[in-house]
Amino acid sequence: MNYVTQLNAFFRVAGSLELSSSARMLYLSLLNKNNSLAWIRSFTCTASELESLSGLSTSGLQRARKQLVDKKVITYSKRGSNKAPRYSIPELLDNFLKVILNDTPNDSPNNTPVNTPNSTPNDSPNTLTKTKQTKTKQSNKDSHDSKPAKRVYEPDDLNLKLANYLLTKIRERNSSIYPTDSKNPPDTQKWANDIRLMHERDARSYDDIKRIIEWCQQDSFWQNNILSASKLRKQFGKLIDKADAPNNFNGNKGGRKPLYDLPY
Structure with a gap:
């Protein structure tokens, strides 16, 4: 994970997700903690350490953490009363940002059918169903035939x-x-x-x-x-x-x- 890229991506979504100042401070504290550990997949951190890093009270830490978990920008799991909880910070890539921001086209608010060259208002339900099934099969075939784009690593990666x-x-x-x-x-x-x-x-x-x-x-x-x-x-x-x-x-x-x- 690239620290600067992750920071820029976080500030891009913080306003849209309506994150409180406490949640932002907690996220930056967790990011700093993981950076000090050389970006491991998950890590443990005590509440007292996070309170010290973020300046939050115990109740403020709990509220901020719940907000970050609800917005899916961190994950959190308890490990028993005498163990520090475990955290992980997902990499804020473009596809992930679209998910947490709901940055996808919404369905039309009504169900008014749209005519296409292959359909008419008089098409029967069975005909429309068969057409939909054919398109679905073709779409699935295309998705299996296509290969994911090869990842390219930049010089500063x-x-x-x-x-x-x-x-x-x-x-x-x-x-x-x-x-x-x-x-x-x-x-x-x-x-x-x-x-x-x-x-x-x-x-x-x-x-x-x-x-x-x-x-x-x-x-x-x-x-x-x-x-x-x-x-x-x-x-x-x-x-x-x-x-x-x-x-x-x-x-x-x-x-x-x-x-x-x-x-x-």
């Missing part, structure tokens, strides 16, 4: 940055693996998609992905086995266990460094 970071580390170690003048360079867009899946589906933090990229390209065994983002994703569990083992070669749990150290 963190997934693409990490994909390029892996490629850079491989080239630094052995420039002959992926020569810069190759006519068939690796597909970093595909690599970026693998990075995204690691983060969104496998719940790997971007910080962990970055440090494991660095660690595996220093390890004498794994550096020759991790030559793509898909292989990194497949072996990530083994890699992080090895990197975090007390006796790993560099003695610092894979060299934990903040994500902003990325050379971009």
Whole structure:
């Protein structure tokens, strides 16, 4: 998730959703909390921490949270009396914004039939039903035949940055693996998609992905086995266990460094 993009999208909908100032402050506090955790899929946060971050009272926090949940811009679940509740923040993409803003054409307030070249006011109910069924079947066929548009990762997208970071580390170690003048360079867009899946589906933090990229390209065994983002994703569990083992070669749990150290 891109912090600035998410902020801009939120301010776009806050007025339309008639969010109170308390709800807005709580949302920004939750967004800041998730940013500090490198954008994990869901996270826990105590009421006292949120009250401190947002400046809200206990009752104000509860009202603001209910409003955000009702408007579908956060999710919230309790975890027992002695455990911090769990939150998640959906990414405010265009399609999601249309849903929460009800930004879709409304049905006509009356049921007056509209004549088309294929129908007349004298069409019988059975004829109209058959026509509707035929159109529905054709529509379903078209939806199955069409493929979703391939996602394109922009240069400032963190997934693409990490994909390029892996490629850079491989080239630094052995420039002959992926020569810069190759006519068939690796597909970093595909690599970026693998990075995204690691983060969104496998719940790997971007910080962990970055440090494991660095660690595996220093390890004498794994550096020759991790030559793509898909292989990194497949072996990530083994890699992080090895990197975090007390006796790993560099003695610092894979060299934990903040994500902003990325050379971009």
